[in-house]
Amino acid sequence: MIGKAFKSYWFPLLLIVPFLAIYGLIFIYPTISMFVLSFTDAPLIGSGSFVGLSNYARLFHDPRLLVALWNTAYFVILSVIPGAAVALLIALAVQRLSGRLQAAVMALFFLPFIVPVSVVYLIWDWILNYQFGIGMHWLDALGIPRVPVFKTVTWFMPAVAVITIWWTCGFSLLVFLAGLRAIPAEIYEAAALDNASRWTTFRRITWPLLWPVTALVLTIQLILQLKIFDQVYLFSTGGRPNDTIVMVQYIFQMAFVDDHGGRAAAVAVTLFLIVIVVTLVEFQLLRLAGGGQKK
Amino acid sequence: MIGRFQITRLGAGLLTSLTVLIALAWVFPLYWGVISSLKPEDEVVRPYIELWPQTLTFDHYYSALTKSLIGLWYINSLATAVGVTAITIFSSMLCGYAISQLNFPGRRYLHILILACFMVPTQTLIINHFVLMAHMHLLNTWLGMILPQLIYPVIIIIYKQFFDGVPKEFREAALMDNASEWRIFYRVYMPMNWGITTALAIVVFIWTWNNFLWPFLAATQNETMTVPVGITQVYNAFGVYYARRLAAAVLAALPVVLLYLFFQRQVTQAITLSAGIKG
């Protein structure tokens, strides 16, 4: 009996061994050890002793946590919904075009998404360079005084958010276009026969039918931007990183700069839980909103 | 007499022109980065806008390639991206096939586990990835660079959905043809998905090439960095020469941009699939 079971199951089990080995080593084990580490006073490398919840207690008295939380939330507000809106507008504009022109325009909008983040950083750092950047020339032309964008706390987050929207818009655009193509042409033809205006067609047909895709884009972007690090870190070098810090950057600083492994793990656990809770809540909210749309 | 039809036509033409203009403006930063890297350093810092260099020069590329470790970084990036792509595609295809087509105890739990992986933010695992790699003495090695970047649950799900979509008659026909389980997978199902495998491999390669956070942490020496990390981390490699830094940036982006331009259809297909939409 055991022999027979072994005989019929060895092949599927063999197929999932690579997955189990990889995810066990670099996913499940690190997740568990992150929780364990957060209850110790260990440095980044080396052992520590169990300190209970004191890492968490210290964390909640650390003013940097509030700054990092606020900056992360601020970045999310600045990038998620505006980013989706921009992508939707572009998608509607691109959808009108056809053939090679559509493919070419689509490729132009998509191209920034393909570029590594450090290249995005170098290019925009150059464009907004206080002394020589082309952006500053334009400010001069408009008669607006120049600003050292990435060294000013007020301008830092909005600028990084705009650059992020520019960078990642291609992805949302692609998803929106796929969603728009999935709406059958007959529905638009029927609406045209019903004498619906453009705006009515969008409000009553495109928008409700596109809602699941919009929800998808918002979910993906929200979860992605909660974990923001790369751009913020890169643009803040030479700026004021302590004031523009975001959550992952906080983990990075605590662990790799201050060498507090245990305390950094406590921050990591906090972000871990925030992301999971936000994901679940947003999922539910969007489902409810989607249900309301259908009525 | 201008009828309503003409007005609509005119409006459509205007809208199309506007869309094209915005698209051109959208890539202008990339254009500007490239064009600046082709100007002599003194032209670059001129206080007015020149959309085309007066003197076209490739000197910055020459010095970026010769006076920095970028050659070494290229090799590191290539090894990392190829390694991650090969391992991810291989293990995901096997796992997706098993979950979709085969029956074994715990199959449902495995599927749920993979879906749960989507929710977990891998960025929070950087500390423990670092500790683990340090313990395994893998920091500053290709393997240490590769391992923590292997978490792409979405690839498994795409493969599962693909195999779900294959009519079950192929499996049955192969069974009638006396094929072993291995041959059913290797000769019947695997060759059927070369198209999707190519698309996914290109996209995983691009994602890995572009990845910043883990390579940034895992390489603590200049020699072991990847291109995207190296060009931002080693300032004295390019000094304050803006054009030379931009030349390095262009070199960093070039492989993935070329991949995209050559395989546009596959890249858009794979990315649409990765968002959870049937392509």
Added chain:
Amino acid sequence: MSDIKLSNVSKTFGTVSVIDDLTLTVHSGEFLVLLGPSGSGKTTILRMIAGLETIDKGTLEIGGQRCESLPPGQRKVAMVFQNYALYPHMSVSGNMAFGLENIGLDKAEIAARIAAAAKLLEMTSLLDRYPAQLSGGQRQRVAIGRAIVKQPKAFLFDEPLSNLDAALRVRTRVELAQLHQRLQSTVVYVTHDQTEAMTLADRVVVLNNRHVEQIGTPMEIYHRPATRFVASFVGSPAMNFIQVKTKLNGKKMGIVAPSGKWIALPSASITKGDVELGIRPESINIVDRDADATGQVKIIERLGERTLLHVQLDKGPLIIVQDSGLSKLNINSPVKLKFNVSQISLFGPDGKSSLRSAAS
């Protein structure tokens, strides 16, 4: 010896019984058609023979070998699927070779078998093409070729013509019949199309609701349906059914026709009381007098070689009557009808035929 014997075979899906105690023999060289509506269990029987469904109870013998617990590949039968299931990434010859490579035949033998099958099916020029480059009819041939090269004990066909257009279906049907005459192989063929069953089969098994209604030659099935279901399922347009009463006239048993006329029936085994009279449209004649039933024409369908009249009986239901192609009747014309007594079927309240010996 390549007959197929199913003995007391049962199968359940969960708690639903799909096949219950089925015993069926397919003789060597016989073309057996499993005919029935969808959900009748015909495909399940085929798949149990193939080994794609397990047999819960009972035994299966193919060519004298017990097979019910063998994996599909080892039963030495070949199957042609409804959607053909041609491997899209293999050429035509690759598709045919795959099954042979799996049993370790040497290359020369494989090539020889493919060449022979290709010649037989007249598709030698297609061998290097890929399925996507083939038309529906060509794919069908390749699927059959893939079965032939295996030199199986039996061929299993699962609705192989249903994906073809009407004209091609007729042509392929004829070719299948010719192929079977030449190969003289055992065939089990599943279909819901009665024309395929009538034209191809040596014997037909009519299935309904997961049990066998009747097994017999196409002519037996058509002219002597064993049950009301078989009578209504086979034949187009369907058999007419009229409620009548049986009546003894002296010692002879007969029925009372709608006109009130007594019709003698040459059989003693008739259920007494209410029965259903079944009669096909072509077995009803239009007469001037001595009618078994009278009525009024309501709809006329002119099909060219014949005309179908939908007649509302004065005392009875709406029935269909076949007339000559040049029928001169008009809508609302009164008609007098006479039944061809030798073609009458009677069905008792249980749906079973109660008139077995009428023709013989």
